Amino acid sequence: MSTAGKVIRCKAAVAWESNKPLVIEDIEVAPPQANEVRIKIVATAVCHSDLNQLFENKHEDGFPTVLGHEAAGIIESVGSGVTEYRPGDHVIPLFISQCRECRFCKSPKTNQCDKGWANAGRHNAMAPLESRLTCKGKKVLQFLGTGTFSEYTVVNQVAVAKIDPAAPLDKVCLIGCGICTGYGAAVNTAKVEPGSTCAVFGLGAVGLAAVMGCQAAGAKRIIAVDINPEKAEKAKVFGATDFVNPKDHSKPISQVLSEMTDGGVDFSLECVGNVGVMRSALESCVKGWGVSVIVGVNIMEDISARPLMLIAGRTWKGSLFGGFKGKDGVAKMVEAYMDKKLKVDEFITHNMTLDQVNDAIELMKEGKCIRTVLNVSPK
Numbered sequence: 029m030s031t032a033g034k035v036i037r038c039k040a041a042v043a044w045e046s047n048k049p050l051v052i053e054d055i056e057v058a059p060p061q062a063n064e065v066r067i068k069i070v071a072t073a074v075c076h077s078d079l080n081q082l083f084e085n086k087h088e089d090g091f092p093t094v095l096g097h098e099a100a101g102i103i104e105s106v107g108s109g110v111t112e113y114r115p116g117d118h119v120i121p122l123f124i125s126q127c128r129e130c131r132f133c134k135s136p137k138t139n140q141c142d143k144g145w146a147n148a149g150r151h152n153a154m155a156p157l158e159s160r161l162t163c164k165g166k167k168v169l170q171f172l173g174t175g176t177f178s179e180y181t182v183v184n185q186v187a188v189a190k191i192d193p194a195a196p197l198d199k200v201c202l203i204g205c206g207i208c209t210g211y212g213a214a215v216n217t218a219k220v221e222p223g224s225t226c227a228v229f230g231l232g233a234v235g236l237a238a239v240m241g242c243q244a245a246g247a248k249r250i251i252a253v254d255i256n257p258e259k260a261e262k263a264k265v266f267g268a269t270d271f272v273n274p275k276d277h278s279k280p281i282s283q284v285l286s287e288m289t290d291g292g293v294d295f296s297l298e299c300v301g302n303v304g305v306m307r308s309a310l311e312s313c314v315k316g317w318g319v320s321v322i323v324g325v326n327i328m329e330d331i332s333a334r335p336l337m338l339i340a341g342r343t344w345k346g347s348l349f350g351g352f353k354g355k356d357g358v359a360k361m362v363e364a365y366m367d368k369k370l371k372v373d374e375f376i377t378h379n380m381t382l383d384q385v386n387d388a389i390e391l392m393k394e395g396k397c398i399r400t401v402l403n404v405s406p407k
Contacts, residue, residue: 212350
């Protein structure tokens with residue numbers, strides 16, 4: 029029996045308040061309204077941004093919420109005005125939309141979009157005001173406009189990328205955040221050049237994707253930096269030529285890298301979200317032309333640096349979703365994976381079910397995984 033036009037009752041992992049385990053609940057998912065699509069989530073991964081919202085956001089208006097934003101699924105039904113998608117399409121929901129109509133979407137200089145969730149939401153909540161999810165009579169927010177720790181979710185059509193139906197959804201879900209974020213930061217934002225020297229700080233999924241991006245761009249030397257020595261071998265899989273653990277040195281890591289590279293690296297990418305590491309990454313760049321990109325998210329603290337670092341010719345940049353325009357970039361990255369030009373499977377260290385979401389969160393908190401994929405619904 030068709031579910032189109034009807035409320036769907038399904039399972040979801042609900043965060044009722046900060047710093048508390050998620051609770052598997054029965055929720056109601058309303059039919060999509062105008063310009064929306066309802067998606068059956070097949071697989072979703074746990075990202076550090078989900079943990080940031082759960083453990084660092086102290087604002088009450090951010091809860092209850094369904095976390096999750098790195099996912100893939102199949103469109104179950106569409107609302108009025110939707111012409112780009114049909115039930116049965118395989119898609120990846122996007123936290124960075126692409127309406128193709130606003131001045132940002134029309135500009136090749138940015139991947140920002142005026143019609144994204146952030147312009148119709150609350151900054152503290154990290155979610156749009158509107159939500160199609162309810163539980164126990166209460167509205168439940170959809171984190172980053174997606175809310176994919178659920179068997180079904182509803183998103184605006186500007187925040188959906190249609191992908192190759194042959195792509196394995198339990199793999200390419202990672203392209204919805206971590207892989208594009210790191211890879212694009214190197215290729216699109218830093219614009220890493222052939223023959224250059226790079227340093228990547230932090231070797232989670234985003235950092236490893238940045239290493240992969242540096243290699244794809246033709247860097248001759250890629251120095252992976254992390255305080256976890258177990259990350260060294262994994263970094264080599266993605267193209268790192270060197271591994272440096274700051275804990276092994278008594279001098280600042282920027283000085284270590286400067287001595288290793290005759291004055292500093294050409295490009296550095298900070299993939300931790302730590303303001304101190306952001307400064308170290310900038311200071312690790314060579315004067316004159318060094319480019320440092322901030323990739324890691326930190327919404328609580330300010331950054332600082334000595335003006336002379338920039339006056340001397342270094343460039344400090346930020347990167348959101350690797351500079352990829354949502355719909356176009358995700359579809360192309362899935363194509364690259366299908367053509368065996370992009371590593372994805374190598375990021376997945378654990379597979380679990382939605383019921384095990386709290387175990388997956390603990391693995392990430394303890395640094396014992398790269399990516400855990402939650403298999404939510406069978407295709």
